[in-house]
Amino acid sequence: MVKNKKDTTTEEVILAAAKKVFVQKGMAGARMQDIADEAGINKALLHYYFRNKEKLFEVIFMEAAEKLFPKINAIFEADQPLFEKIENFCEEYISIVMDNPYLPLFVLNEINQDPDYFLKKVWTGKSKPNPVKLLEQIDKEVRKGTIKRINPMHLLMNLISMTIFPFVAKPMFQKNLGMSEVQFKMAMEERKKEIPRFIIDSLKK
Amino acid sequence: MVKNKKDTTTEEVILAAAKKVFVQKGMAGARMQDIADEAGINKALLHYYFRNKEKLFEVIFMEAAEKLFPKINAIFEADQPLFEKIENFCEEYISIVMDNPYLPLFVLNEINQDPDYFLKKVWTGKSKPNPVKLLEQIDKEVRKGTIKRINPMHLLMNLISMTIFPFVAKPMFQKNLGMSEVQFKMAMEERKKEIPRFIIDSLKK
DNA sequence: ATTTTTGTTAACCATTTGGTTAAATCATAT
């Protein structure tokens, strides 16, 4: 429950509360009352600021999606050598996600419930990841013979999987490997360098 | 909606319906009425066979978890050279998940909502993945100098991430790479060989 | 054949939940 001495506006308090509840419980599991309680306000006030649950959810979801998708794009489309691009992606993306470890699962889950609706809603303009440039870049390196033969799609999947999945499976990994919160953070920090090294080692001839 | 001409028992019909609805909508989003409709039966009959929603959900969840976790364990603990074990894991695990592409996200999501409850419930005895043997095996190879230096934990994370994540992000990958259902299946089939090759290439000196 | 048990249903019930209303309070301009 967050107090409001007017350094934060009510709307911000609501959004913070809504984010917390939605991300933890999902659209279906979240209760408007929970959000109100978390924000320390009356339930009616929620509807005063955001007409209904769906509208409020959409704001939170879009905010989350905007935090996750456009950055991928920017890095993938950058004008940079392949290996640097990979290093850059891991470094920057892990940083982003470390600040919001639960966003990826939240977004992936909601997308899964209704792919067409969400993907059309989210991927409008700049937000739509466009992997073709990266795929072509990989293909070019393969043809030049500077890296081993590999299907660019698989390399892309490998890169994204290794970067994001540990956050999606955070509780599982933590429990199973007996990692504390700090240990997990440290491990993710290491992966910023570890993943590029792993990939580049695999690609080098 | 499934018909029941007594080659399948009512209980089985219910479980199939429940699985479909729970996996798609999650515990919170699933409606008992939806499950009843999907099974082509009265809602009261659900409660006749399974006392309540929670009980029914638990059956479905455990069924899903039992399908995903024990196999990991078996392979990890097998008595086999490291590279063969990796090849084996990808081959077998991708096969399992291809039959139920939506199970991983479902399970990960529910675990995320209440890690302690579910992980205690699921990881009892044989079901609990025990990665220590594999970790030690990796460590041994590193010390023998047969593979490059690598933190076993990261290698384990990489292996699991590359294997499972594409299914977790299935709609995203499909939409973004413009893949049909068949193309996705083909890609996953390829990954059975692609992932081990990628990993082994990275580890070889 | 008929009793008993098992399976199935329609009609209900209580609670939860998203959403509304009308009144109260607060801030601001006049």
Add this chain to the structure above:
DNA sequence: ATATGATTTAACCAAATGGTTAACAAAAAT
């Protein structure tokens, strides 16, 4: 001070939802 508009609340409301009941049908046991 006070009128005005924005903000906040308590009390409600209707629909949805998990769950129950009592009656009925089918199968199994006697």
